[in-house]
Amino acid sequence: MSEKASPRSRTERELTDLEAVFAALAHPSRRHILLVMRFRRGEMTAGEIADRFACSWPTTSRHLRILEAAELVRVERRGRERVYHLDARRLGVATKWLRAFSPKA
Amino acid sequence: MSEKASPRSRTERELTDLEAVFAALAHPSRRHILLVMRFRRGEMTAGEIADRFACSWPTTSRHLRILEAAELVRVERRGRERVYHLDARRLGVATKWLRAFSPKA
Numbered sequence: 001m002s003e004k005a006s007p008r009s010r011t012e013r014e015l016t017d018l019e020a021v022f023a024a025l026a027h028p029s030r031r032h033i034l035l036v037m038r039f040r041r042g043e044m045t046a047g048e049i050a051d052r053f054a055c056s057w058p059t060t061s062r063h064l065r066i067l068e069a070a071e072l073v074r075v076e077r078r079g080r081e082r083v084y085h086l087d088a089r090r091l092g093v094a095t096k097w098l099r100a101f102s103p104k105a
Numbered sequence: 106m107s108e109k110a111s112p113r114s115r116t117e118r119e120l121t122d123l124e125a126v127f128a129a130l131a132h133p134s135r136r137h138i139l140l141v142m143r144f145r146r147g148e149m150t151a152g153e154i155a156d157r158f159a160c161s162w163p164t165t166s167r168h169l170r171i172l173e174a175a176e177l178v179r180v181e182r183r184g185r186e187r188v189y190h191l192d193a194r195r196l197g198v199a200t201k202w203l204r205a206f207s208p209k210a
Contacts, residue, residue: 019133026131028124031202038206088206095207097136098200101143101193 017071017093024070025094029055030063034072034086042086049084122176122198129175130199134160135168139177139191147191154189 024030036052037044044052053060064084067073072090076083129135141157142149149157158165169189172178177195181188 015133018136022127022130022136025127028120031123031127035205088208091203091206095200095203098196098203100140101196102200103193 014093017090018097020070021072021090021093022097024066024072027063027066029053029059030067033060033063033067037073037084037086038088042088044084046082046084119198122195123202125175126177126195126198127202129171129177132168132171134158134164135172138165138168138172142178142189142191143193147193149189151187151189 033049033053036049040048049060049064050057064073064075068075070090071087073084073086076085138154138158141154145153154165154169155162169178169180173180175195176192178189178191181190
């Protein structure tokens, strides 16, 4: 019980990450936000995101919170601005899962 | 309007496919079913699936219908049996989407 970082707990962590990432990717608006951020070099202010997306700010903001909880984006306060950063490495958990199905696996 | 298979309609088809596949992958039970099928050479009878999964058959059956709608599995009737086949190629739409975020993209 007192052992540090057992293989089991690492597996559990990976499952939780996988869950958060796949759930975040399930909504087209969230995939859209990630793609737009990707093509803007992984960084957008809250204002730029609000301008870019037609839906209301509360809806976009809710999607951003889900992306943040999945650690796919992180927020930085820069003066009065909120700047969103894409963390594309986190998508690796989904890519890794899908690799189990590749013909070479 | 009478043109066949315009690039736009192909793009729309791809978006619909992407939607169905990512929505299907959002639930851990459905990812679990796909993995188990993968490691049983892509084929399981309804009975084998029901035996393998702890949750009730109505729940499993609902997940299988979602996987079928996403064309990730297809069902074949073999006498009185229903045999489920994995179509792992369909996961390619998700892999392709994720590739846009790879460092080399």
